[in-house]
């Protein structure tokens with residue numbers, strides 16, 4: 221039987237739980253599922269062998285995986301991954317890597333997949349306004365959106381091998397000096413609380429940060445907030461020209477709900493909007509809406525979350 225390879229998502233040196241979702245997606249493509257875990261320490265791969273429906277796990281060990289670099293990572297992963305379909309998480313980093321691998325192997329890449337039916341892969345296009353389904357007739361590299369496929373249960377016992385993936389790697393990033401932010405990135409978060417121009421000033425984002433720290437969320441922003449205030453970096457921007465996110469919970473505070481913002485977050489599982497204007501468009505897409513100023517609503521939210529978490 222042919223093999224389909226999941227490239228495990230590594231976040232801060234640990235196996236990202238979304239890797240279990242990739243296993244489910246890979247199973248839908250058919251074939252034996254192999255999980256390749258890029259790592260500097262093979263013990264990171266242990267959790268992957270517990271996923272059910274996995275035939276084997278390859279801990280691809282190399283110092284190149286200490287810091288992300290598309291060229292070095294693609295070289296190392298290519299060397300240890302079997303032929304056949306490759307499945308990545310559709311995070312910003314892994315989409316970059318997926319494209320590199322596809323180019324390296326001379327095969328197609330299909331990004332942001334949200335549904336797999338045999339060889340038919342469905343993904344959103346035009347900022348989520350439409351969906352396209354493409355049929356793959358040969359091997360391809362696929363990236364899969366988080367929080368779409370259910371995670372594979374952890375009752376398996378796949379065999380694990382450790383391989384040195386350094387091989388022909390010609391370049392590696394030895395050290396990263398000054399990361400953009402120490403906070404959780406919106407692209408990786410399961411819960412996001414975002415602020416818009418309605419926050420009034422960048423200083424007021426500290427109220428969002430307190431809540432984010434309480435519930436383990438990332439802090440995002442609308443483009444108006446990013447464009448208006450230098451202290452709100454573009455890395456926080458959600459939307460058509462920012463990041464596309466797919467969290468379980470998205471809390472939009474002082475954000476009107478322009479189509480370009482919705483393009484980046486409307487596939488969130490639950491959307492909560494806080495806006496003082498009852499006619500703000502965001503309420504048409506929110507599962508729960510609070511018509512109030514953030515000055516009134518956030519303290520109540522914070523004290524409730526403090527009791528819960």
Ligand SMILES: Cc1cc2nc3c(=O)[nH]c(=O)nc-3n(C[C@H](O)[C@H](O)[C@H](O)COP(=O)(O)OP(=O)(O)OC[C@H]3O[C@@H](n4cnc5c(N)ncnc54)[C@H](O)[C@@H]3O)c2cc1C
Pocket residue numbers: 415416417418419441442443444445457458459460461462463473474475476477478479480481484494495496497500512513514515
């Ligand atoms: C090509 C293009 C690409 C774009 N890409 C993006 C993108 O990636 N992401 C993005 O976000 N936008 C994007 N935009 C911009 C987008 O059109 C909107 O201008 C932007 O999303 C508006 O941001 P906002 O909702 O924060 O601000 P506003 O539209 O000014 O809305 C502020 C909201 O805050 C509310 N408010 C005010 N005070 C309070 C208070 N005290 N408490 C509670 N609520 C309050 C108001 O009622 C209002 O609804 C793009 C635009 C273009 C043309």
